[in-house]
Amino acid sequence: RAEVGNALCPVHHEEDTRIMLDMGVNAVRLAHYPQATHMYDLMDKHGIVTWAEIPFVGPGGYADKGFVDQPSFRENGKEQLKEMIRQHYNHPSICFWGLFNELKEQGDNPVEYIKELNAIAHQEDPTRPTTSASNQEGALNFITDHIAWNRYDGWYGATPATLATWLDATHKNHPEMKIAISEYGAGASIYHQQDSLVQTVPGSWWHPENWQTEYHIQNWKIINERPYVWASFV
Numbered sequence: 001r002a003e004v005g006n007a008l009c010p011v012h013h014e015e016d017t018r019i020m021l022d023m024g025v026n027a028v029r030l031a032h033y034p035q036a037t038h039m040y041d042l043m044d045k046h047g048i049v050t051w052a053e054i055p056f057v058g059p060g061g062y063a064d065k066g067f068v069d070q071p072s073f074r075e076n077g078k079e080q081l082k083e084m085i086r087q088h089y090n091h092p093s094i095c096f097w098g099l100f101n102e103l104k105e106q107g108d109n110p111v112e113y114i115k116e117l118n119a120i121a122h123q124e125d126p127t128r129p130t131t132s133a134s135n136q137e138g139a140l141n142f143i144t145d146h147i148a149w150n151r152y153d154g155w156y157g158a159t160p161a162t163l164a165t166w167l168d169a170t171h172k173n174h175p176e177m178k179i180a181i182s183e184y185g186a187g188a189s190i191y192h193q194q195d196s197l198v199q200t201v202p203g204s205w206w207h208p209e210n211w212q213t214e215y216h217i218q219n220w221k222i223i224n225e226r227p228y229v230w231a232s233f234v
Contacts, residue, residue: 010038017042029182029233031133032057032101034084043093051131051233052088053098054080056117058135066103067110074113081117085124094128097121099144101133101182114143133182141177146230148182153219155186156202160218164226171228181232184219188212 001012013036020028028048030039033055043050056077058066067073081099088094099117103110114132121130129145141147154160163184170179187202188209200211216234223232 008036010036013039013042017046017048020048021046027051027231027233029053029098029133031098031182034080034088037088040088040091040093044091048093049095049231050091050093051096051098052084052094053101053133054084054117056100056103058101058103065107066100067108067113069108069113074116077113077117078120081120082124085121089125096131096146097125097128099130099132100140102135102150103140104136105138105140111139111143114140118143131180146178146180148180148231148233150183151181152184152186154199154215159199160215160222163219164222167222167226167229171226175228178230179228180230181223183233185234186212186215 001008004012017039026048027050028043029051031051031053034052040050040052042048054077056066081097085097099114099121100110103114105111118130121128131146131148132140132144133148133150134141135150151163151166153163153166163181167179170177186200187207188200188211189207190209192206192208194208194210197210197214198208200207220232223229
């Protein structure tokens with residue numbers, strides 16, 4: 001927010017919650033770090049299923065890494081996970097503990113460390129499943145109880161139909177996996193309007209609202225038609 005940044009006050013959390021309720025939201029991924037207690041209180045109050053996660057964030061599409069294989073890094077992450085679970089264990093809205101977002105196996109491979117985090121989460125709270133948000137294939141997708149993917153088919157290349165192909169292939173190859181869509185979306189500006197429907201180029205200066213709307217309609221239809229997708233987060 002302007003002049004506030006990430007240092008939100010209770011009134012901002014309440015405003016966000018009102019917007020979510022107006023949208024008909026019934027689940028929220030509070031990424032990419034633990035939130036203020038007031039936010040979890042609001043999720044409890046309104047019965048919104050909540051995914052809470054630690055700030056273990058990979059580079060996404062950039063040439064960097066999210067895991068540094070050093071004792072101090074490892075211990076810091078473990079401590080943050082323990083603190084998050086112990087502080088928020090009694091919030092009934094929290095249904096999932098999230099362990100990472102968009103990590104890579106290249107460089108310092110995080111797979112064994114994620115296994116340690118997964119074990120800690122189950123030790124601290126054996127009643128809730130673990131999950132993570134991935135954006136690539138690899139062994140890291142087979143550690144947490146559930147797994148979700150950040151997909152932007154029709155925004156960062158491809159088309160919305162690509163999501164259907166990918167979901168069906170993933171489910172066919174790994175029917176045992178409990179999969180979700182942890183992120184999807186397209187950029188737009190209320191000041192960018194046009195009559196023709198043309199797929200937007202993300203790196204351009206022109207992001208019309210009508211493509212964002214069409215993108216969401218197509219993606220949601222694909223997700224909604226597949227009962228094996230346990231959740232989706234915009």
